[in-house]
Amino acid sequence: MIIVLLGAPGTGKGTQAQFLARRFDLEAISTGDILRQEIKNGTSLGKKAEKFVTSGGLVPDDIIIDMIRGRIDGPENRSRTRTGVIFDGFPRTLSQAKALEKMLSSLGSGIDRAIYFHMPEERIIERLSGRRVCTDCGETYHVVYNPPKEVGVCGKCGGALYQREDDKPEIIRQRLQTYNRDTAPIIDYYSKKDYYLQVDAYDDIDRIKEKITRVLGG
Numbered sequence: 001m002i003i004v005l006l007g008a009p010g011t012g013k014g015t016q017a018q019f020l021a022r023r024f025d026l027e028a029i030s031t032g033d034i035l036r037q038e039i040k041n042g043t044s045l046g047k048k049a050e051k052f053v054t055s056g057g058l059v060p061d062d063i064i065i066d067m068i069r070g071r072i073d074g075p076e077n078r079s080r081t082r083t084g085v086i087f088d089g090f091p092r093t094l095s096q097a098k099a100l101e102k103m104l105s106s107l108g109s110g111i112d113r114a115i116y117f118h119m120p121e122e123r124i125i126e127r128l129s130g131r132r133v134c135t136d137c138g139e140t141y142h143v144v145y146n147p148p149k150e151v152g153v154c155g156k157c158g159g160a161l162y163q164r165e166d167d168k169p170e171i172i173r174q175r176l177q178t179y180n181r182d183t184a185p186i187i188d189y190y191s192k193k194d195y196y197l198q199v200d201a202y203d204d205i206d207r208i209k210e211k212i213t214r215v216l217g218g
């Protein structure tokens with residue numbers, strides 16, 4: 001099963017991604033993590049990517065796509081018990097969306113669901129500015145909508161929670177502008193596909209979980 005989660009930062013899709021990964025035993029794919037690992041491990045793709053990273057440039061789509069392909073189809077991954085992957089935060093541009101689709105189809109595979117988390121902008125700002133992240137495991141919380149049992153402490157690993165610099169309101173507005181410019185064409189692209197699903201991201205977190213789980217046949 002291959003799932004793509006779409007939506008602005010702050011729409012709760014990260015939380016849903018973690019839930020869905022556990023619920024359906026999916027490998028959650030973060031292109032940022034993959035990139036860092038490949039560079040750290042000094043793989044041939046990592047070396048290529050490093051040149052762009054160190055010069056402050058963007059890593060080209062074909063390198064990112066090859067890294068993802070390795071995760072899905074690499075020899076060390078085929079034997080995994082994972083039943084599929086979930087993309088959160090990728091693709092970010094229309095050309096990445098098209099390249100992903102092409103790569104998956106070359107593997108005889110394809111996207112099963114692209115789920116768009118829709119939410120009005122003012123709600124996004126409210127949500128993001130209340131977000132707290134675990135220093136140790138990366139689990140995310142919200143001071144109102146998804147609070148940890150103990151204030152400032154991760155319920156999963158006991159790590160300290162903090163507010164990201166880019167979750168401050170003035171930075172959020174800039175991020176949303178960039179997001180809308182880059183990803184509006186992706187939403188348009190996926191909305192024409194029969195595997196597209198839009199959810200009201202302002203809905204109750206458990207209701208969204210139920211809805212998506214039902215759609216995915218769980």
Ligand SMILES: [Zn+2]
Pocket residue numbers: 134135136137138139154155156157158159
């Ligand atoms: Zn934690």
